[in-house]
């Protein structure tokens with residue numbers, strides 16, 4: 001692929017801020033997306049196993065509705081968090097993203113409907129299971145398969161977008177233009193590694209779940225011990241599977257001895273030890289976050305190298321500084337997002353820790369954070385719409 005074609009595909013308006021910032025935000029937000037993808041697939045997958053045990057086993061009877069609920073919420077979060085890396089990708093790697101979306105246009109349409117149908121069926125599964133203990137098995141399995149398929153489609157877009165040398169062959173195989181939009185590419189080992197991470201993620205989630213509930217008198221010691229030990233088993237086995245698939249992936253693309261790859265291997269070994277001991281799963285989760293960021297950085301490194309070798313460096317993307325947009329973005333993401341999420345998390349934590357009904361209006365921290373969130377949102381709306389209207393009328397009047 002000629003670099004001039006890639007450069008011509010860039011946005012002539014340039015990027016509104018320094019590309020390295022978008023790159024860092026891409027790495028951060030993809031890691032967040034992946035965290036909830038893995039939690040959704042892991043908890044949903046485990047809940048399907050649970051539907052077979054739920055009727056006869058008192059522990060699964062309590063745990064399974066929680067797993068189903070975790071999957072349900074995680075899907076909505078993964079969708080929201082998927083938008084952010086999507087935006088950053090199309091800012092700095094727009095040639096890649098749009099070519100992949102054109103070549104695989106039909107799959108892009110299918111992706112949207114896959115997600116809608118898969119998520120609606122998840123609700124069906126949720127309600128069926130709520131109505132009858134152990135209910136919704138078949139619907140749950142179908143919904144799970146559909147959502148895994150959504151991940152496979154996402155993988156196709158990511159992989160196609162980093163194959164610029166093959167784009168021409170995909171667009172016009174043997175010189176005959178193919179506008180069907182059915183291009184589909186997979187790298188089985190890369191995909192297997194990504195999806196396998198769902199097992200250790202749900203394992204560490206269960207360790208946290210057990211630790212969190214251990215302070216509540218209405219959850220028996222037997223329940224707390226069982227969930228912790230199940231979490232440990234899943235975490236250890238899952239990490240071993242992920243470690244092997246990761247090494248195979250790195251070997252395949254010749255990155256195994258790269259410092260970043262070695263850092264991931266060290267991270268996985270540390271995780272393995274922490275999960276096995278299960279002394280403090282909250283610390284394990286902190287290490288998991290670091291490893292997730294490293295994996296996200298690895299994906300970015302692979303793409304960056306492929307493109308740099310072709311003469312396309314994101315660092316040379318023309319910059320057309322637009323400070324107000326960046327200020328607005330940072331304000332929205334860090335301040336509004338930060339305070340809002342802190343409010344929701346504080347409330348969720350206290351609801352879970354509290355026995356009986358929790359009244360947020362009587363809790364100082366929850367009330368304060370709630371009031372701040374509301375005030376910041378009102379201010380945000382005034383600024384956002386006021387500013388938009390001002391620019392609009394300033395330009396047209």
Ligand code: HEM
Nearest residue numbers: 037079082083085086147148150151154155157158161194
């Ligand atoms: C159940 C639904 C989904 C699943 C299971 C899923 C899973 C995945 C996986 C496994 C990858 C990594 C692919 C790879 O690197 O090989 C990925 C990447 C990504 N996903 Fe998702 N995803 C889902 C929904 C979404 C949605 C709704 C969005 C956007 C709104 C989104 C945005 C992204 C983006 C931007 C990437 C990175 C693409 C790139 O780097 O080229 N995902 N997703």
